Amino acid sequence: xxxxxxxxxxxxxxxxxALKGIDFTLEDGExxxxxxxxxxxxxxxxxxxxxxxxxxxxxxxxxxxxxRFNSPQDARDLGIETxxxxxxxxxxxxxxxxxxxxxxxxxxxxxxxxxxQAAMDTGAASALGEIGIHIRNAGESVARLSGGExxxxxxxxxxxxxxxxxxxxxxxxxLSVGETRKVLGYITAAKEKGIGVxxxxxxxxxxxxxxxxxxxxSHGEKVGDFPICDVTQDDIAAMVMGQGIPEHLLxxxxxxxxxx
Numbered sequence: 465x466x467x468x469x470x471x472x473x474x475x476x477x478x479x480x481x482a483l484k485g486i487d488f489t490l491e492d493g494e495x496x497x498x499x500x501x502x503x504x505x506x507x508x509x510x511x512x513x514x515x516x517x518x519x520x521x522x523x524x525x526x527x528x529x530x531x532r533f534n535s536p537q538d539a540r541d542l543g544i545e546t547x548x549x550x551x552x553x554x555x556x557x558x559x560x561x562x563x564x565x566x567x568x569x570x571x572x573x574x575x576x577x578x579x580x581q582a583a584m585d586t587g588a589a590s591a592l593g594e595i596g597i598h599i600r601n602a603g604e605s606v607a608r609l610s611g612g613e614x615x616x617x618x619x620x621x622x623x624x625x626x627x628x629x630x631x632x633x634x635x636x637x638x639l640s641v642g643e644t645r646k647v648l649g650y651i652t653a654a655k656e657k658g659i660g661v662x663x664x665x666x667x668x669x670x671x672x673x674x675x676x677x678x679x680x681x682s683h684g685e686k687v688g689d690f691p692i693c694d695v696t697q698d699d700i701a702a703m704v705m706g707q708g709i710p711e712h713l714l715x716x717x718x719x720x721x722x723x724x
Contacts, residue, residue, distance in 0.1 A: 466528070467492045467660045468513070468544075468629060473522035475508055482508040483684045486522070490629065490660040495651060497671040497692075498664045499704055500681035506664055509681070510631055513662075514546050515539040543628030547618045547635060555607035559599055562606050563588040563621050591624045592617070595653055612643025619650050623659070630654050631662045636670055648674050668697050668704075682706055688713070 470488040474481070483505050490496050500506050511517045513524070515533030524531050526542055533539050553562045561568075564584050571580040585602040592599055597616050606614060615635060622630055632651065636644045651674045654661050663675060671678060672692060680687040680703045687703050690713065699710050 465492055466490070467494075467526070469525040469528075470513070471523050471525070473509070473512060473519045473524070475512055475517055476520045481684055483512070483519075486681075486686050488679060488686070490662060492628070492660050493655055493658045494677065495655050495661045495663055495675045497675040497678040498662050498681070499666075499668075499671070499678055499700065500687075501704055501706070503683070504681040504704075505684040506681055507633070508684070510546065510633065510662070510664070513539070514544060514631065540625070543625075544631070545622035545625055545629070546631040546633065547615075547622050548633045549637065553606050553614055553618060555605070557606060558585075558603045559592075559606060559609075559617060560584040560588040560602040562617060563591070563602075563624075565621075567625065592620050595620055595623060595650060610643070612639050612646065615639060615643065615647060616650070619647065623650065623654055623657075627659070629660045629662070631664075633664045634666070635663075636665065636667060644670070668700050671700065672697060680704060 466489050468488075468490040470486055473483055473486040473488070475483040486505075486509060488509070498506050498509070508517065512519050515536045515538050518533070531542070552565075554565065557565075560581070561584065564587070569580040569583045569587065570577050571583070581603075589599060589602045597620055606617065609617070619632070619635065635647050639647065648670060651661055651663060655674075663671070665671060675692050677689065677691050678695065678700060679689045680700070682703075688709050690699075695713065699713060702708075702710060
């Protein structure tokens, strides 16, 4: 089922056209790789999807219903969560506080409303454990974690609260081989739960490990949209570098199926 659909989306900043005529779909349980060189429009498109920027033209649909976001919170209320490159973690705060950042659990003590730290510690440890992340202490500072551990916390938070769409912006950049394997495993786990995943990356080999389909952008326009089973890494690289659609891909294939 088509979960998220964008039709003829454009975004302008004054006279600068950042996006033009973008058509885009995401199915539930699908991993869609969103690819393009720097400045292709990937970040702007994600910010439109997540309510940071309203589209200058075009329409967005969520489960066939027209949507208009006034803020990122509107997108989060629909179950759309994003893990940006900077992770949006506060190093000086604990794992649990970061996990519930903006959604803190509270308790009433007399006339005062206080953060329920014990409940957040327990809840964070439990939620992380459900996807195979076992932490030493939920009260430990994020500053003491490795880059891979921080990425795991950010992804686990998005998986826990984002029940429908998970957007990952370069989640494997600057990670070790072992940490990268874990992150790709989390993407597969999200797919198996029926969550639609938008995976932004410059690592084409990772695309072929986990993605079902690739959408390529260039200079704010969509180059093409291809099932992974129909393209090679060289095809993807050529389109990302602005060499256009390879000739053999211009011949339509009647039977496309999502990779299992």
